[in-house]
Amino acid sequence: MTDENPENERMLLVVHKHPASFLSEAVLTIVPGGIILSILILFRGLPLTAADASVHAIVTLLVPACFLILWTLLAVQWTNYYLDMLIVSDRHIYYMTQANFAQRSVEQWNIPDVSHVSVYFGNIIESFFNYGTLEIESRDGGAPTKVGGIPDPEYVAAVILKQDDRYGQLKETAQKQQELLRFVSHEVKSHLAKSKAAFASIVEGDYGTISDPLSSMAHQALADSQKGVETVMSILNDSGLKQSAVHFEMKPFDLSATVRRAAEEFRPQMERKGLSLQTSIAPISEIRGDEEKIERHVIRNLLENALRYTPAGHIEVMLQNIDGVARLSVVDTGIGMDAAEIGKLFTQGGHGEHSKEVNPDSTGYGLFVAKQVVDAHGGRIWASSNGAGTGSRFFAEFPVG
DSSP states (O other): OBOOOOSSSOEEEEEEOOHHHHHHHHHHHHHHHHHHHHHHHHHHHSOOOGGGHHHHHHHHHHHHHHHHHHHHHHHHHHHHHHHOEEEEESSEEEEEEEOSSSOEEEEEEEGGGEEEEEEEOOSHHHHHHTEEEEEEEETTOOOOEEEEEEESHHHHHHHHHHHHHHHHHHHHHHHHHHHHHHHHHHHHHHHHHHHHHHHHHHHTTTTOOOOHHHHHHHHHHHHHHHHHHHHHHHHHHHHHHHTTOOOOOOEEEOHHHHHHHHHHHHHHHHHHTTOEEEEEEOOOOOEEEOHHHIIIIIIHHHHHHHHHTOSSSEEEEEEEEETTEEEEEEEEOSSOOOHHHHHHTTSTTOOOTTHHHHOTTOOSOHHHHHHHHHHHTTOEEEEEOSSTTSOOEEEEEEEOO
């Protein structure tokens, strides 16, 4: 056994078969093979008549043939012993076996999918040399896999089961954190909703005529309260998407109308910033999906990013039907990105190199969540840029029909 620490996945054990397991298999090959060879050699040494010359010639050919077969079998057994191994990491179990000289197979289990690991000692030799068989059972109810010749199998089984317990504890902790997040968010949302209602009453004149400064303050407070409610709802939705716990209401809707509506709602903000908005929205027949989540997490997310990260110039929104696929494109003349930054965009907490300078409040989860939504609809999302200062191009595709 050896301990290794690759960069991406922490290896706990690399287990080769016990030498005694090879010797026991080799004995089962050598003993009958040796008996057959001995008989052939003795038979060849007997005095034979001329009539038995052909038999003598056959026996003479069989002796080296048996030697060759015996050595070949031993070579195969040695190859299997030397190359077969069990690898246990903090995430997976890998069992690599050498079927023959040219064929190698690998079985893999995710640690959380392992339900039980049993240890068996087949005979007194295995008990004496402390090696045996592991029987790995998965939670899907399939047939268990047996891995023989494992040295100190009880220790190996304990390492595997310890990782499974660790995953169980992590899952329980994550569930409690999720419950706490939902409770806190619900309370905050309730208070914000009350504040929003109060400021809305002031703005709508329920308390009579108010001064211009107070009216301006009430309008701003109402907008801030609305933004707070939307932020809380976004946090709840995003956390559910990260946990794969969100239900999608799949039904037909007009993607063209949804994109056009979202773009027009962003137009005043873009014009106030001095940006021009160009739209080219082709009529798309109905697509099937969750309109609210596509609009909130994909369309609006891409438009908001373009608005925030484009200091000057224009933003172009296009919707095209390309070979039965609806492609949404949002192109800007903003800060741009290099290849390394693009690779981080759709990961949890992924940021562009200069994104925090432009938007300090960015969490880095917006595009990650957008990807979860697009993936759930059988589509794909990606970005491209020619480098810093050259603008960015974002694309999202959804199957039509």
